[in-house]
Every structure is written in structure tokens, then in C-alpha cells.
Amino acid sequence: MKPFFFGSTDRQLFGAFHAADEDAPRRDAAVLLCYPWMAEYNMTHWAFRKLAASLAREGFPTLRFDYGGTGDSMGSAESADVTQWPSDIVTAGKELLELSGLATLTLVGKGLGATLAVAASKELPVRELVLWDPVVAGGDYVAELDRIDAHQRLFRLYPPAPAPGTRDELLGFAVPRSQRQALTAVELVRHTPKLSGALTLVASSPSAGFTKAVEHFKGQGLRASLVEAIEDVDEAAAAGQSALLSAKPLAAITQAVQQGERS
Amino acid sequence: MIERVLSFGAHADQVGILSLPDPLPQDDRPALVLWNVGVNHRVGPFRVYVDLARKAASLGFVVLRFDASGMGDSEVRREALSDVDRENRDVMDALDVVTRRTGKTRFIIVGFCSSVDAAHRVSVLDERVVGVVHVEGYSFPTDGYRKRVPLKLLSAERWRRLLWNQRQKLGKRLRGEAVGGAGAPSVFKRDYPTWPKFTGDVAALTKRGVQLHLAYVGSDTTFNHAEQFFEMFGSPELDRTKVDIAYYPTSDHTFFGVQDRTQLIDRLTGWMTQRFVGGA
Numbered sequence: 323m324k325p326f327f328f329g330s331t332d333r334q335l336f337g338a339f340h341a342a343d344e345d346a347p348r349r350d351a352a353v354l355l356c357y358p359w360m361a362e363y364n365m366t367h368w369a370f371r372k373l374a375a376s377l378a379r380e381g382f383p384t385l386r387f388d389y390g391g392t393g394d395s396m397g398s399a400e401s402a403d404v405t406q407w408p409s410d411i412v413t414a415g416k417e418l419l420e421l422s423g424l425a426t427l428t429l430v431g432k433g434l435g436a437t438l439a440v441a442a443s444k445e446l447p448v449r450e451l452v453l454w455d456p457v458v459a460g461g462d463y464v465a466e467l468d469r470i471d472a473h474q475r476l477f478r479l480y481p482p483a484p485a486p487g488t489r490d491e492l493l494g495f496a497v498p499r500s501q502r503q504a505l506t507a508v509e510l511v512r513h514t515p516k517l518s519g520a521l522t523l524v525a526s527s528p529s530a531g532f533t534k535a536v537e538h539f540k541g542q543g544l545r546a547s548l549v550e551a552i553e554d555v556d557e558a559a560a561a562g563q564s565a566l567l568s569a570k571p572l573a574a575i576t577q578a579v580q581q582g583e584r585s
Numbered sequence: 586m587i588e589r590v591l592s593f594g595a596h597a598d599q600v601g602i603l604s605l606p607d608p609l610p611q612d613d614r615p616a617l618v619l620w621n622v623g624v625n626h627r628v629g630p631f632r633v634y635v636d637l638a639r640k641a642a643s644l645g646f647v648v649l650r651f652d653a654s655g656m657g658d659s660e661v662r663r664e665a666l667s668d669v670d671r672e673n674r675d676v677m678d679a680l681d682v683v684t685r686r687t688g689k690t691r692f693i694i695v696g697f698c699s700s701v702d703a704a705h706r707v708s709v710l711d712e713r714v715v716g717v718v719h720v721e722g723y724s725f726p727t728d729g730y731r732k733r734v735p736l737k738l739l740s741a742e743r744w745r746r747l748l749w750n751q752r753q754k755l756g757k758r759l760r761g762e763a764v765g766g767a768g769a770p771s772v773f774k775r776d777y778p779t780w781p782k783f784t785g786d787v788a789a790l791t792k793r794g795v796q797l798h799l800a801y802v803g804s805d806t807t808f809n810h811a812e813q814f815f816e817m818f819g820s821p822e823l824d825r826t827k828v829d830i831a832y833y834p835t836s837d838h839t840f841f842g843v844q845d846r847t848q849l850i851d852r853l854t855g856w857m858t859q860r861f862v863g864g865a
Binding site for chain 2: 323324325326327334336338364365367368371392393394396398399474475476477478479480481482490491494495496
């Protein structure tokens with residue numbers, strides 16, 4: 323694994339490149355992993371490291387990276403701008419194409435990262451999209467974050483927060499109100515994905531929103547499918563105290579990436 | 586401030602981010618070294634280590650944030666070592682690489698929650714350590730602590746949480762579900778030093794000239810007033826001038842609030858500057 327910085331000097335991004343195993347079959351697409359945000363980002367780090375290593379062993383050059391203002395990338399949390407992250411995905415995708423010497427990409431995203439990957443697919447030569455528990459509707463997503471935030475504040479002995487949307491903080495992270503508005507506006511089906519292969523939505527918990535989104539994408543003429551990889555609820559992970567291990571979703575994602583290569 | 590990715594260790598498979606002041610002050614101020622807090626990789630909970638590293642670098646300190654072996658992006662060590670030896674070796678290797686890259690030979694190391702264990706051990710073992718920070722480290726219940734425990738009854742937040750928990754339990758009983766968990770998983774259990782061992786170590790550290798900055802919170806801990814740390818010592822050997830206690834009565838264990846983390850970082854970097862810059 324090669325950790326490195328890339329991007330422009332004023333928007334330096336951190337990436338971890340997993341070169342394909344030399345003994346594995348040659349593949350046509352490299353895989354770009356797009357992280358979720360906030361507590362989900364930290365919890366997913368280990369799962370993405372495992373997934374990237376596993377895909378590299380299967381012959382897929384794989385890059386995971388941090389958006390501007392998150393993880394090791396430059397920028398403060400206060401300056402993090404959700405609306406810029408699709409551009410970061412495009413920058414990372416181009417970097418991966420250059421590193422791998424391949425001409426096509428598979429984008430794999432988790433949570434908000436999955437939804438942003440759909441938007442970014444228009445700007446990249448994408449073959450497959452694998453969406454792991456994507457954010458379907460930004461308004462519902464923010465409402466759920468507010469609910470978890472209220473519980474976390476109670477659990478951690480903080481006084482109740484003022485009314486949602488009246489402060490620049492959410493779940494322990496600086497989230498300026500402009501970002502809250504941008505998050506609320508996020509919608510999975512707003513963008514028509516541009517891809518030459520299939521779209522797979524991997525669900526680790528059942529959701530009518532996932533089913534509807536897949537039907538919507540099918541209606542757009544895409545080869546879209548829903549794969550349910552239902553996991554037992556890990557209460558420690560749900561409370562942000564543990565890493566997501568996610569064996570079933572990771573197996574489903576690996577299979578979806580491999581199927582793309584065969585189709 | 587410039588940041589560089591470092592791959593180090595015997596097989597160059599340990600990963601860290603070096604934050605370098607630009608320009609690098611030509612004095613003997615120590616470098617700051619941080620590593621994983623619980624399951625978090627080198628960015629720390631709520632990215633606090635990134636913010637801390639960049640603030641410290643802006644004040645002229647070299648900072649390394651790294652992943653201990655088998656954590657974050659670092660590979661598992663290939664040598665057969667006990668957990669304790671592995672953790673110690675990880676930190677000492679990190680100090681070595683900072684020396685090789687920057688020439689720094691004096692260090693401040695930071696333990697936060699679980700990483701306090703290694704920070705404390707290495708500070709005792711390695712004389713390159715001239716400053717040690719424990720965030721939510723060891724505390725023991727003194728008489729002063731016990732006297733203040735009833736004050737918890739005055740906390741509206743504790744009553745809110747208690748009532749919420751009771752409502753949850755009642756709901757579970759009404760639904761016929763099991764109430765109560767199996768307790769904390771064994772992975773969260775740690776071997777604390779005994780009270781005499783810890784205070785003896787701290788006294789020895791101060792005698793060696795090591796500066797200590799110890800941050801405690803008031804939420805679910807066995808610490809409830811700043812003076813409690815000194816109450817833990819029966820020994821006259823402790824040099825109090827070497828110890829800085831920062832008590833955050835309304836913060837939680839991982840400094841969930843943005844403002845809490847700002848205070849933590851400001852206080853900590855202020856201590857670093859006061860104690861280690863300009864021959865202080």
C-alpha cells in the first residue's frame with residue numbers, strides 16, 4: 323500500500339493506493355473507494371482498508387482517499403464543502419487512472435460517498451457503480467443525524483442542542499449551516515449515473531428507499547440491482563465506539579466488482 | 586506548514602503524517618508524537634489529532650501522527666512480541682524516524698484514552714521523552730473525589746439520561762425483551778497500573794525533569810476536581826511545578842463538542858509553548 327498526497331497545492335488530498343497483486347489476473351478497471359462522512363468515516367476506515375487489500379489481491383488496483391477538509395487531506399472541518407467533494411472524486415479518479423495505467427474505473431461508495439460518486443460518475447470513464455447504503459434523500463439523512471446527535475448528547479451528558487439547524491455543529495463535527503443546507507439538498511436520483519456497466523446497490527439493512535432508487539435507475543435504462551447483505555446490528559459500531567467490520571457487505575461489494583469484470 | 590507522508594519501520598509498512606513548520610525553528614524544542622486513540626486511525630476522534638498537529642506545527646513544533654502496528658494503515662509487525670513490547674516498540678520506532686527526518690531528539694508524546702498505556706510506559710522507559718500528555722488517563726478515587734460524588738445529583742443532564750435509560754428499560758420489559766447487556770467487550774478492558782505504581786512513576790518522571798500535562802473530563806470518570814490529581818500522591822517527591830492539570834468538567838471522554846476540542850488544543854499547545862519554547 324502506498325500512502326501519498328495528490329491534487330493541487332491548494333487542495334492537497336490524501337490517498338492510499340493498493341497496487342494490484344502481480345500474481346492476480348489482469349483487470350480492465352481500477353477501483354476508487356469513496357468514504358462516507360463524520361463518525362461513519364472513522365468507523366469505515368478499517369472496512370475500506372480490508373476491502374482495498376482484498377480487491378488488490380484479486381487484481382484490481384484500488385485507491386481510497388480523503389475529501390478536502392476530512393481525514394488527512396488539507397483543509398479544516400469548518401471549510402469542508404460537500405458540494406466540492408464530487409470534484410475531489412473526479413481528481414482522485416484521474417489520479418487512479420494514471421497510477422494504474424487502466425482506462426476505466428469502478429466507483430465504490432459508502433453512505434454519502436456513494437451518493438456523491440453517482441454525481442461524479444458523469445466526469446469519469448466509469449464502468450460500474452457499487453453503492454453501499456447510499457444516502458437516498460439528504461433531508462432524511464440530516465434528520466437522522468439530528469436524531470443520533472440528540473441521543474449522543476444525552477448519552478455524553480451534554481445539554482440538549484438548540485433547535486436543529488440553528489448551530490454550526492452536528493454529531494461532534496463542525497458543520498456550518500451552509501453545509502447543512504447542502505447536505506439536505508443531496509438526492510441519490512438527482513443525477514443520472516454515466517456508466518458502461520452495471521449499478522449495484524448493496525444494502526446492509528432493508529430500506530424502501532433503496533428499492534425505489536434501484537427501480538428509478540432501471541427506469542433510466544441502467545442495469546441496476548439491489549443486493550441485500552443484511553448484517554446484525556452492532557451496537558458498539560452504531561454508537562461509534564467500534565469499527566464497522568461489515569463482512570457481508572464487503573463480500574457483496576467484492577462480488578459486484580468481480581462480476582463487472584466478467585460481464 | 587508542510588505535511589509529508591512517512592512510511593517507516595523495518596519493512597517501511599508503518600504509516601504516519603509528519604507536519605513540519607515552515608520555516609522550521611532552529612532551536613531545541615521537542616517534537617510532538619501522537620498515535621491511535623481506540624479504534625480511530627491517526628486522525629483521532631472527530632479529527633482532533635489533525636487539528637492539534639496543524640496548530641502545533643503553526644507554532645513551530647514538528648509533529649508526527651502515526652498508526653501503531655496493525656492499526657489504521659500500518660501493517661502488523663512481523664516480529665513475535667508481546668502486546669506491551671509491540672506498543673512500546675511502535676512508539677520508539679516513531680521517535681527514531683522523527684530524529685532521522687528532522688534531527689529532533691527530544692519528544693513530547695501524547696496518550697489519549699487507551700493510548701495512555703503506551704505513552705505512560707514509554708515516558709518511563711525512554712529518556713528522549715521530555716514531555717508527556719495524558720488525555721483522559723489514570724485517576725484514582727481520593728477522599729476529595731468521594732466527597733464530591735453527591736454533587737452529581739445536581740446535574741440536570743445526569744437526571745435526563747437516567748430517566749431516558751429507565752424509559753428504555755421499561756419499554757423493553759413491556760415488549761418482553763431482555764434488559765441489560767453483557768457489559769463492556771473484553772477488547773475495551775485494559776491493565777491499569779496500580780495506584781502506587783502510577784504515582785511512583787509520575788514522581789520519578791518529574792525528578793527526571795519530564796513535564797506532564799494531564800487532561801481530565803468530568804463526565805463518566807473517576808475524576809471530579811483538578812486538585813484530585815495531587816491528592817492521589819502521598820509522596821513528597823512529586824515536583825508539582827512539572828505537572829499541569831487541565832480539568833474540563835463539562836466535556837465527555839472523547840471531547841465530543843467542537844468548543845471542547847478547541848479548548849483542549851489551545852490549552853495543550855499553550856502548555857507546549859510555555860514549557861518548551863525560548864528556554865522556559
